[in-house]
Amino acid sequence: MANEDKDLDPEKGGGEEGAEASGGSKKMIIIIAAVVLIGGGAAAFFLMGGDDAEVDEEVVEEEAVVEKGPAIYIGVPNAITANLPGAKKNRTVQVKMSFLVRSGEAKDSVKQHMPQLKNDMLMLLSQQTADELKLPEGRKKLQQQALETVQKSLTDLVGEPTVEKVLFVSFVMQ
Numbered sequence: 001m002a003n004e005d006k007d008l009d010p011e012k013g014g015g016e017e018g019a020e021a022s023g024g025s026k027k028m029i030i031i032i033a034a035v036v037l038i039g040g041g042a043a044a045f046f047l048m049g050g051d052d053a054e055v056d057e058e059v060v061e062e063e064a065v066v067e068k069g070p071a072i073y074i075g076v077p078n079a080i081t082a083n084l085p086g087a088k089k090n091r092t093v094q095v096k097m098s099f100l101v102r103s104g105e106a107k108d109s110v111k112q113h114m115p116q117l118k119n120d121m122l123m124l125l126s127q128q129t130a131d132e133l134k135l136p137e138g139r140k141k142l143q144q145q146a147l148e149t150v151q152k153s154l155t156d157l158v159g160e161p162t163v164e165k166v167l168f169v170s171f172v173m174q
Helices: 001-008 013-048 052-067 104-112 114-126 129-133 134-158
Strands: 071-076 080-084 090-102 165-173
Touching: 052 080, 071 129, 090 104, 090 114, 090 129, 104 114, 104 134, 114 129, 114 134, 129 134, 134 165
Parallel strands: none
Antiparallel strands: 071 090, 080 090, 090 165
């Protein structure tokens, strides 16, 4: 009879009440698992579903990157030399530069109009002061001004800016 009492003890998992408790916990685990699976499926649907507009924008951006041609560097023949006024004394600056373009057509346009571009660069350089160009910030500013000047000239001459970047290959100030 002692064995029968152990089997009927609810805390030890025996008898009808023990069967219901373990069956109830199994049902609870199944319900929780179902809720987790449904919630995970819904979350995946919403996260993967995204707007079509976003996908289209990503495709357009990728196409724009693909359309960019290889870098072609065009060296400006001979260095550009200019006299610059300074606070204590005048200086001479000599700059060798190159232009970055992305197509053979742009390369041809730049080469064709190189005398005009070189003139524009000389005029821009002669407007600077030695004190401005001593500092790296001054040279970066000059580089940006040079790009804007070249792009404006080429837009006027051929209808598009064509030059993507102006590079200073050598910069000497005495």
